[in-house]
Amino acid sequence: MLTRKPVSSQIVLLMSIFFCLMIAAVSVFASTEGAAVPPPASDVAWWVWPLVLLVVTFVLGILAVLGGVGGGVLFVPIIGGFFPFNIDFVRGAGLLVALAGALAAGPGLLKRNLASLRLALPVALIASAAAIGGAMIGLALKPNVVNILLGATILFIVIIMATAKKSDFPNVPKPDNIAQSLGIMGIYREESIGKDVEWTVHKTPQGLLLFIVIGIMAGMFGLGAGWANVPVLNLLMGAPLKISVATSKFLLSITDTSAAWVYLNQGAVLPMIVVPSIVGIMLGSMVGVKILAKAKPKAIKWMVIGLLLFAGLRALLKGLEIWK
Numbered sequence: 001m002l003t004r005k006p007v008s009s010q011i012v013l014l015m016s017i018f019f020c021l022m023i024a025a026v027s028v029f030a031s032t033e034g035a036a037v038p039p040p041a042s043d044v045a046w047w048v049w050p051l052v053l054l055v056v057t058f059v060l061g062i063l064a065v066l067g068g069v070g071g072g073v074l075f076v077p078i079i080g081g082f083f084p085f086n087i088d089f090v091r092g093a094g095l096l097v098a099l100a101g102a103l104a105a106g107p108g109l110l111k112r113n114l115a116s117l118r119l120a121l122p123v124a125l126i127a128s129a130a131a132i133g134g135a136m137i138g139l140a141l142k143p144n145v146v147n148i149l150l151g152a153t154i155l156f157i158v159i160i161m162a163t164a165k166k167s168d169f170p171n172v173p174k175p176d177n178i179a180q181s182l183g184i185m186g187i188y189r190e191e192s193i194g195k196d197v198e199w200t201v202h203k204t205p206q207g208l209l210l211f212i213v214i215g216i217m218a219g220m221f222g223l224g225a226g227w228a229n230v231p232v233l234n235l236l237m238g239a240p241l242k243i244s245v246a247t248s249k250f251l252l253s254i255t256d257t258s259a260a261w262v263y264l265n266q267g268a269v270l271p272m273i274v275v276p277s278i279v280g281i282m283l284g285s286m287v288g289v290k291i292l293a294k295a296k297p298k299a300i301k302w303m304v305i306g307l308l309l310f311a312g313l314r315a316l317l318k319g320l321e322i323w324k
Helices: 010-029 048-067 071-082 087-111 117-140 143-163 177-182 204-221 226-236 241-265 271-292 297-319
Strands: 185-190 195-200
Touching (some): 071 143, 071 271, 087 117, 087 204, 117 185, 117 204, 117 241
């Protein structure tokens, strides 16, 4: 007998309020300055920073798997805050890092019937269009404004990670009209209980509206959006947790691709940053999967939260020119 937990919307409400404040801040601080400018000259040999980046992203790849977060969420605030790279280059690389992980995981998730195309495609259409707009907005902002907004976003993510509750099998009395029209429903094998689980969703209009702002955030900061996708799909729309996580991962391969093209077109994707970052994250993820079986998830989760808290404060103070 499946036990069903009540669906909570507190996180979604907080997310909506935060997004509204974020968009208001963008409209105040947006500038007409161009995007990426080359990083300043340095006395350090050119190969040193890519090598250090490879090592750091390898560690981030391990932590991302153990902490259950996307690599982009850790990558952008940490690399942007502690490496001498222009924030535009870091955001462009962050999108490609998240994209690489999504492309690697997507086929397997679809094959196992965990990622749902019927759920992903309407959401991806809206989120990817919003991500293009978000990327344009992000590239039009001054670096210090980006750091301030990035720091605030990371601190908000910390709050979500520390307080969010998950519902393995949310109670959905009946699908709404949009879900019925689009056939957003399915069945998958839940190995933990040895049964097939049927699922559908509701509150689809509210979910699609939230994915507009999620897409804007993904494009603006290059974070990926798994941290926001899963609560909306799971807690608001009522998709089972495994379906929400898998579909969110697949979504990144569409949403991040749309935003990444904007950064590519503006010259904000630097191979010297992107290549070691993707290699490091992917290698670290492979090691992280092997460690995951022996690690204590709760301890790792709080370590990741602490790391994000430090990186978020660093980005915020850097933007305010308090900690240069």
